[in-house]
Amino acid sequence: MSRVLRASAIMAAGTMVSRVTGFVRTAVLAAAIGTFALGDAYNVAYTIPLILFDLLIGGILSSVVVPMIIRRQKSDPDGGRAYEQRLMTLGVVTLTLMALVAVALARPLIGLYSADWNAEKTEVAVTLARYILPQIAFFGIGAIAGAILNTRDRFAAPMWAPVLNNIVMIGVAVVYYLKLGGSGTDIGTVTDGDLLLLGLGTTAGIVAQCLVLVVSLHRVGFRFRPRFDLRNAGLGEMGRTASWTFAYVGISQLGFLITTKLASGAGERAPGAGNSAYAYAYQFFQLPYGIIAVSVITAMLPRMSRGVADGQLDTVREEFASGVRLVSVLLVPAGLLLMVLGPAVTVLIFSWGNMTVDSAVYIGNVLQVFGLALVPFSIFQLLLRVFYSFGDTRTPVFLALGNVAVNATLSLGAYYALPPRYIVMGLAFAFTVAYVVGAAVAWILAARRVGGLAGRRVAAGLSRMYLAALPSAALALGVLWLTQELTGLDALSAAIMLAAGGGLGMVLYLAIAHRMRIPEVSSIVGMVAGRVGR
Structure with a gap:
C-alpha cells in the first residue's frame, strides 16, 4: 500500500492544483459567458472534441496501450523504444487527420449534440466548434506522451500539465469579460472576433498542455523519430484488443449523447437549467474523483498489468484492494459533504460577473445529486482496470451497455415526467443509479476473474468509513442551517459554510476515523505528520 500511497500522493498534489485552477477557470468562464444561450453553445462546442478524442483514441490509451507498452518493454530487445516511436508516429498522423475531418464536420456535429436550438444559437456553436476542434490533435499527442510517461512510473507531468491549460484559459476568459462586460452573455451581440478569442483561446490552452508533456517525455530519454514501418507496430494485436474498447467508448458516448440532448432540450424549456448547469455540476463532481481516484488508478494499472504478465494474481488482488481502500477513505466523506454543501460550493464559485445567485444555487442542487454517485462511480472505474490489466476489453463493453441502458431509460423518464426545472437534477440521479448497478455487476465479474476481491471485508x-463520516455531514448541515438563518446565502456566507462545515467536517472525520483505527486514514495521518515533522 505504501508504494501506491506515495505515487498517488505525488499525483494527487498535481491533480489538486490542476483541479483548483480548474475551479477558477470554470468560475471565470461562467462569469464571462453565463449559463444561458451563449454558455450552452460554448459548452457543447467545448465538449465535442473531448467526446471525439475519447471515442476515437482516448479509450485505448488506458485500456490497451499502457499494458501493451509494458509487455513490449519486457519482451523487445530494445526495451520497447522502437514500438513507442511507431506508436507516436501513428498517433501524430491519425490525430491530425481526425482534427481536420472534425473541423469540416462541425455543423453536423453541433446538430447531433443539440436539441431545439434556433439558427443563431446553432451558428455561434458551429463557429466556436471550428476553432476548438483542432485541439483533438494536441490533446491526443499529449495523452500518448502521458501514457508513455506512466509506463516509466513518471506520473507528475501528466498531472501538472493541465495547470498551464487552466492558466491560459483563465487569461482568455478575463480578457473576454473585460472586453464585453455585462453584454458578454448576449448571443445576439457577440462578434466574430469575440468568438475567435473564446475558441482559439481554448485551443491555445490545450497546445500549451501538450508541449509540457512532450518536453517531459524528452527529459526521461524518449527521442521521437518518425517510424512508418508499421507492420512491426503490433497493429493487428492492438486492433483486436482495441475493437472492444472502441465499442465500449462508443456505447458510453451514446449515453452521453442522450444526456446532452436531453439537457439541451431542458435548457430551452427552462433557461439556465440546461446543459451548462449539468456540465458545470459534473465538472465539480469530478474534482474529488480526479484528485483521489484518478491518482490511484494511474498508479495501479501498470502494477496490475505487470502482475498479470508475471502470473502473480496475488499482486493484482492486493493492488486492487489497496486502491479501493485508498479511494474510498476520502471519497466517502467527500460525497456526503457534496450532498450537504453543494449549493455553498457553487454560490462561492459562480455568483460573480454575469452569473446570478439563483443560477449558482441551481448548479449546486445538481451537484448535490451527483454527490450520491461519487463512491460507486469511482469504484466502477477501478474495477474496469482489473479487466484492462488482463488485456480484457470485451467485458467492459457489456458493462457499458448495461450502464447506458439503465441511464438512458431513467433519463428519458426524467425528461418526460419531471417539470422542466428539475430535469437536469433527474439526469444526475439517473447517472447515479446507473453506476450503483454497474459497480455491483462489475464487482461480481472481476471477483470471478481474479479469484475473489474480499467483498465482505471491503x-x-x-x-x-460511512459511520465515521456521518457526524461530519451532521456538522456541515448544522453550519449550513445556522449560516442561512443568520445571513442568507451569498458568496460570503457560502465561504463560511465551506470553511466551517466542510473544513471542520473533514477534520472531524479524520479524527473519528483515526480513533476507529481505519488503517488508510492512519497511513494518511502518519504520512502528513511525518512531513510536518521534517
Whole structure:
C-alpha cells in the first residue's frame, strides 16, 4: 500500500492544483459567458472534441496501450523504444487527420449534440466548434506522451500539465469579460472576433498542455523519430484488443449523447437549467474523483498489468484492494459533504460577473445529486482496470451497455415526467443509479476473474468509513442551517459554510476515523505528520 500511497500522493498534489485552477477557470468562464444561450453553445462546442478524442483514441490509451507498452518493454530487445516511436508516429498522423475531418464536420456535429436550438444559437456553436476542434490533435499527442510517461512510473507531468491549460484559459476568459462586460452573455451581440478569442483561446490552452508533456517525455530519454514501418507496430494485436474498447467508448458516448440532448432540450424549456448547469455540476463532481481516484488508478494499472504478465494474481488482488481502500477513505466523506454543501460550493464559485445567485444555487442542487454517485462511480472505474490489466476489453463493453441502458431509460423518464426545472437534477440521479448497478455487476465479474476481491471485508470497511463520516455531514448541515438563518446565502456566507462545515467536517472525520483505527486514514495521518515533522 505504501508504494501506491506515495505515487498517488505525488499525483494527487498535481491533480489538486490542476483541479483548483480548474475551479477558477470554470468560475471565470461562467462569469464571462453565463449559463444561458451563449454558455450552452460554448459548452457543447467545448465538449465535442473531448467526446471525439475519447471515442476515437482516448479509450485505448488506458485500456490497451499502457499494458501493451509494458509487455513490449519486457519482451523487445530494445526495451520497447522502437514500438513507442511507431506508436507516436501513428498517433501524430491519425490525430491530425481526425482534427481536420472534425473541423469540416462541425455543423453536423453541433446538430447531433443539440436539441431545439434556433439558427443563431446553432451558428455561434458551429463557429466556436471550428476553432476548438483542432485541439483533438494536441490533446491526443499529449495523452500518448502521458501514457508513455506512466509506463516509466513518471506520473507528475501528466498531472501538472493541465495547470498551464487552466492558466491560459483563465487569461482568455478575463480578457473576454473585460472586453464585453455585462453584454458578454448576449448571443445576439457577440462578434466574430469575440468568438475567435473564446475558441482559439481554448485551443491555445490545450497546445500549451501538450508541449509540457512532450518536453517531459524528452527529459526521461524518449527521442521521437518518425517510424512508418508499421507492420512491426503490433497493429493487428492492438486492433483486436482495441475493437472492444472502441465499442465500449462508443456505447458510453451514446449515453452521453442522450444526456446532452436531453439537457439541451431542458435548457430551452427552462433557461439556465440546461446543459451548462449539468456540465458545470459534473465538472465539480469530478474534482474529488480526479484528485483521489484518478491518482490511484494511474498508479495501479501498470502494477496490475505487470502482475498479470508475471502470473502473480496475488499482486493484482492486493493492488486492487489497496486502491479501493485508498479511494474510498476520502471519497466517502467527500460525497456526503457534496450532498450537504453543494449549493455553498457553487454560490462561492459562480455568483460573480454575469452569473446570478439563483443560477449558482441551481448548479449546486445538481451537484448535490451527483454527490450520491461519487463512491460507486469511482469504484466502477477501478474495477474496469482489473479487466484492462488482463488485456480484457470485451467485458467492459457489456458493462457499458448495461450502464447506458439503465441511464438512458431513467433519463428519458426524467425528461418526460419531471417539470422542466428539475430535469437536469433527474439526469444526475439517473447517472447515479446507473453506476450503483454497474459497480455491483462489475464487482461480481472481476471477483470471478481474479479469484475473489474480499467483498465482505471491503463492505465492512466502507460501512466503518460511512459511520465515521456521518457526524461530519451532521456538522456541515448544522453550519449550513445556522449560516442561512443568520445571513442568507451569498458568496460570503457560502465561504463560511465551506470553511466551517466542510473544513471542520473533514477534520472531524479524520479524527473519528483515526480513533476507529481505519488503517488508510492512519497511513494518511502518519504520512502528513511525518512531513510536518521534517
